[in-house]
Amino acid sequence: MKTEDVLAVFREAGAILEGHFILTSGLRSPVFLQKARVFMYADKTEMLCRALAKKITSHVPGRIDYVVGPAIGGLIPAYETSRHLKVPAIWVERENGVFRLRRFEIEKGARVVIVEDIVTTGLSIRETVECMNALGADVIAAACIVDRSAGKSDVGVPLVALAEYEVPAYPADNLPPELAALPALKPGSRNI
Numbered sequence: 001m002k003t004e005d006v007l008a009v010f011r012e013a014g015a016i017l018e019g020h021f022i023l024t025s026g027l028r029s030p031v032f033l034q035k036a037r038v039f040m041y042a043d044k045t046e047m048l049c050r051a052l053a054k055k056i057t058s059h060v061p062g063r064i065d066y067v068v069g070p071a072i073g074g075l076i077p078a079y080e081t082s083r084h085l086k087v088p089a090i091w092v093e094r095e096n097g098v099f100r101l102r103r104f105e106i107e108k109g110a111r112v113v114i115v116e117d118i119v120t121t122g123l124s125i126r127e128t129v130e131c132m133n134a135l136g137a138d139v140i141a142a143a144c145i146v147d148r149s150a151g152k153s154d155v156g157v158p159l160v161a162l163a164e165y166e167v168p169a170y171p172a173d174n175l176p177p178e179l180a181a182l183p184a185l186k187p188g189s190r191n192i
Contacts, residue, residue, distance in 0.1 A: 001051035006146060006163035009048060013038045020182035024073075025121040027169035030179055032187055033146055035117045039076045048145055049077055052162045053084030056113060059160045060141045065110040066090055068132060070099060070124040077145055078115040085113075092131050099124075099131040108136030116144045119161070120169060122153035129156045 010016050015037035021029050039045050056064075064087050069078025071093035082089035090106065092099040106112070114128045125142045132139045139157050147153070147161035148169070170179065 001048070001162060003163040003165060006048065006051075007165060009044050010035075010038055010146075013041060013044060017187075020179050020184045022172075022184050022186040023120055023169060025123060025169070026172070027120065028172055028175055028179060028184065029167055029169045031167045032185075033118050033148070033165075033167075034187060035073070035145065039117075045076060045080050048162060049080035050084045052077070052115070052143055052145060052160075053081045055162060056081070056085065056141065056143050056160050059158070060113060062140070063111055064113050064140070066106065066112045066137075068092060068101075068112050068114050068128060070114070070116060070128045073117040074115055074124070074128075077117050081115045081143070092128050099127045101131060101135060106132070106135050106137050110137045111140050112137050113140060114142040114157075116142065118146045118148055119144045119153055119155065119159065120148045122149070122155035122159075125155040125157075125159075 015034045017032040017034055021032040023029055067078045067082035067089045069075050069091040071091050079089045090104040092101050114125050116125055129139045141158045142155050143160040146163045146165050148167050150164040150166035
């Protein structure tokens with residue numbers, strides 16, 4: 001699957017929104033990828049995650065023991081991608097603002113791939129890497145459906161992106177006038 005194919009799936013699901021959005025990272029953008037509108041369709045999700053699993057397999061050497069998803073956004077793509085990789089899916093969730101592996105145990109040295117929905121700054125992946133490293137896991141790569149930074153975000157491990165789609169993002173105190181004139185919406189899940 002190419003970037004254009006992935007974006008076509010998002011467009012078909014009505015998941016590319018335009019306006020003034022406060023991203024999970026805190027940055028502001030005129031475009032928001034509402035992946036929930038894609039993930040509500042099992043067939044679209046399956047198609048994207050099957051392609052992501054194939055790309056992971058071609059870029060990540062050796063065995064994978066677990067796919068780890070950061071809650072909330074990474075739960076569905078991590079689960080569906082793990083199904084195609086034929087490995088267990090587990091997830092981290094925030095406890096007092098810090099990612100923790102609360103519902104599972106993981107063996108020291110387990111080889112994991114973190115799967116996220118969309119990467120802008122890479123913070124959720126970096127926090128998940130930190131959690132996994134603290135537990136003694138070996139984070140061999142991360143993967144996402146869409147990398148909004150087009151390869152510019154450092155997630156701390158190699159990143160496999162199904163699509164790279166660079167969308168402008170601005171600090172709140174440095175908005176272009178046309179964006180500042182619109183009311184800001186915050187559709188992300190970081191503060192849940």
